[in-house]
Amino acid sequence: MKMHNWNDHGIDVASKDFIDMSIKQFQPFVSLLLYLCSANGEIRPLEGKTPGKPRPRKTKRGPRLFPPDHVSTWDVGVRMGTAIRGAVAAISKDHGGTHANPRPHIRRAHWHTYWVGKKGKREKGSLS
Numbered sequence: 432m433k434m435h436n437w438n439d440h441g442i443d444v445a446s447k448d449f450i451d452m453s454i455k456q457f458q459p460f461v462s463l464l465l466y467l468c469s470a471n472g473e474i475r476p477l478e479g480k481t482p483g484k485p486r487p488r489k490t491k492r493g494p495r496l497f498p499p500d501h502v503s504t505w506d507v508g509v510r511m512g513t514a515i516r517g518a519v520a521a522i523s524k525d526h527g528g529t530h531a532n533p534r535p536h537i538r539r540a541h542w543h544t545y546w547v548g549k550k551g552k553r554e555k556g557s558l559s
Contacts, residue, residue: 467507475506 443449467474487494 466511473508473510475509 485496485499487496
């Protein structure tokens with residue numbers, strides 16, 4: 432398998448910016464993976480099956496792994512998720528006050544204009 436050379440695209444993988452960005456992006460996934468691999472990872476199957484290693488099937492070219500026929504789903508971290516949500520709710524209630532947080536919304540599109548020319552004589556506006 433050929434490794435991808437990021438330097439061909441002008442990306443310096445040894446740069447501090449690239450390393451910082453990579454750490455920031457992958458840190459939540461590493462935490463999740465470590466939690467799932469822990470002894471008390473709390474994996475609860477929905478379909479009665481527990482996760483296991485795939486078994487290679489014999490073919491003319493030797494043993495091969497094939498993708499599953501259907502998707503398997505598991506509830507993961509139910510107890511831990513409930514505990515985290517409860518802690519976040521308890522922290523948010525302790526602030527007191529009457530100010531409500533703004534509701535999430537999508538901002539409307541709008542144009543930005545700027546004027547060209549001297550301050551007293553605004554000759555034309557340009558859109559950007």
